[in-house]
Amino acid sequence: xAAYKLGSMIDCISKPYKRMILQKIQVRHGRYPATFIDAVPxxxxxxxxxxxxxxxxxxxxxxxxxxNDLSSSLFRDSVINxxxxxxxxxxxxxxxxxxVEETFVAIKRTxxxxxxxxxxxxxxxxxxxxxxIFHRALENCKPIIILxxxxxxxxxxxxxxxxxxxxxxxxxxxxxIEAGKNKERTVHFPEQLSKEILDAFHNQGRVxxxxxxxHKQCEANKAFAHYRWS
Amino acid sequence: xxxxxxxxLRKPGRRPAIPPFQFQEILPLALKNRISGKSxxxxxxxxxxxxxxxxxxxxxHDFDQSKCGKEMQAFQTCYVxxxxxxxxxxxxxxxxxxxxxxxxxxxxxxxxxxxxxxxxLK
Numbered sequence: 001x002a003a004y005k006l007g008s009m010i011d012c013i014s015k016p017y018k019r020m021i022l023q024k025i026q027v028r029h030g031r032y033p034a035t036f037i038d039a040v041p042x043x044x045x046x047x048x049x050x051x052x053x054x055x056x057x058x059x060x061x062x063x064x065x066x067x068n069d070l071s072s073s074l075f076r077d078s079v080i081n082x083x084x085x086x087x088x089x090x091x092x093x094x095x096x097x098x099x100v101e102e103t104f105v106a107i108k109r110t111x112x113x114x115x116x117x118x119x120x121x122x123x124x125x126x127x128x129x130x131x132x133i134f135h136r137a138l139e140n141c142k143p144i145i146i147l148x149x150x151x152x153x154x155x156x157x158x159x160x161x162x163x164x165x166x167x168x169x170x171x172x173x174x175x176x177i178e179a180g181k182n183k184e185r186t187v188h189f190p191e192q193l194s195k196e197i198l199d200a201f202h203n204q205g206r207v208x209x210x211x212x213x214x215h216k217q218c219e220a221n222k223a224f225a226h227y228r229w230s
Numbered sequence: 231x232x233x234x235x236x237x238x239l240r241k242p243g244r245r246p247a248i249p250p251f252q253f254q255e256i257l258p259l260a261l262k263n264r265i266s267g268k269s270x271x272x273x274x275x276x277x278x279x280x281x282x283x284x285x286x287x288x289x290x291h292d293f294d295q296s297k298c299g300k301e302m303q304a305f306q307t308c309y310v311x312x313x314x315x316x317x318x319x320x321x322x323x324x325x326x327x328x329x330x331x332x333x334x335x336x337x338x339x340x341x342x343x344x345x346x347x348x349x350x351l352k
Contacts, residue, residue, distance in 0.1 A: 144295075144302055145281065160285075162277060162309040203296075212293045219285045219293075228275050 032064050039066040041076075077131065079138070079169070086173050099190050103180075104130035106194035127201070137200035141172035141207045145218045150227050159227045160218035175207045176200065263349045267338025277308040 037058055040046055049055050069081055080100065088096035107130040115126045127133055146167075147158040163171070180193030199205025284305045287298040295302065322328075323337045327344060336344070 144284070144305065160281070162281065162305065164313065165306075165310075215285075215288055215293055219289055222282060222285050225278060225281060226275055 036062050036064045039063050039070060041066065041070050041072040043072065080131070080134065082169075083134075083173050086170070087177055099193075102188075102190035103193045103197065104134070106190055107133055107198060110194065110198060133201045134197055137176070137197045138169065138172050140200050140203050141175055141211055142168040143171055143211050143214050144168065146171070146214060147217055147221065148228075150224075152227050157224045157227055158217070158221050159224045160221055161228050172207075172211075175210055179206045179210075182206075261350055263345045264342050265338055265345075267341070276312040277305060280305040280308045 040049065046055075049058065070076075084093070084096050084100045087099055108128065111126060111128050111130075111133070115123055115128060118126065127136075143163060145160050146163050148161050149156045150159045151157075176193065176196055179196040180189055183189070183192040196205060196207060200207050280301070284298060284301040287301045288295070291297040319337075323339065327340055327347075331340070333341065
């Protein structure tokens with residue numbers, strides 16, 4: 001709403017100044033009316049929509065312009081894209097993408113080395129796909145409950161509150177990246193991150209410990225749980 | 231000579247009675263045409279029993295999540311459902327005054343709007 005007002009304010013300003021202001025101000029919200037629908041890039045999703053019978057309604061509704069990271073590729077993974085965006089600093093997307101790719105390569109190398117070193121029977125149990133490893137590691141890092149400061153009667157209490165799936169995903173990603181950055185100067189970030197992800201995949205390591213510590217603190221503070229407002 | 235003995239020896243009598251307390255009607259003794267809506271079922275903390283259940287399970291199993299799958303599932307579904315219900319409720323309330331609503335289903339805003347249109351008789 002605020003941005004909308006800003007837009008109408010800018011419309012009143014003369015052209016050269018308007019261009020100058022628009023270069024400075026970033027307006028980060030969709031200007032689409034409610035009738036516009038999100039683009040559906042994947043064939044499978046379209047087929048599902050057709051099965052549900054929603055397609056007839058959607059067929060004639062206007063579609064929003066697709067975000068630049070959307071694609072119908074089989075290798076596109078929205079979770080990994082999100083992770084890349086969190087790795088990114090100062091808008092250096094290319095660097096962030098390279099770092100994540102290097103991490104996945106390092107994971108693949110470690111798992112392949114393990115695969116070739118192990119016996120024929122245990123080879124079946126070794127997960128080789130870095131994507132699957134990443135997703136499982138992320139699952140293991142997600143906190144189910146967190147602490148939040150709530151002020152009651154002049155005191156600030158750390159109150160355990162539930163988290164939404166989106167929030168817990170973000171926390172897990174942040175923890176993984178922080179663990180990857182906590183390293184010796186000579187070790188590269190992808191190398192450390194790959195180690196942390198593999199540790200988390202095996203349900204061990206720093207990040208899983210961090211999650212358990214948080215749960216322990218929540219358990220210790222459960223007496224304050226009723227201070228939460230729903 | 232003035233006579234002092236008699237007045238000095240006299241027992242003190244009753245003080246004059248306090249006049250009866252007069253009730254003053256500072257605010258009119260009638261219901262207002264508006265409610266505050268501060269209290270109600272909304273103030274209850276959601277999913278508290280599920281949370282306690284899960285935390286005690288964590289404690290019992292040395293914070294190993296894999297053994298508390300049932301409790302975690304119950305807690306998460308409870309919270310997600312709560313959020314969903316909240317969203318539905320907000321959507322309903324955003325529609326404004328809808329005919330055919332029971333007063334128990336109405337939000338304070340809706341009740342206030344109704345009272346504004348149809349104020350209480352005085």
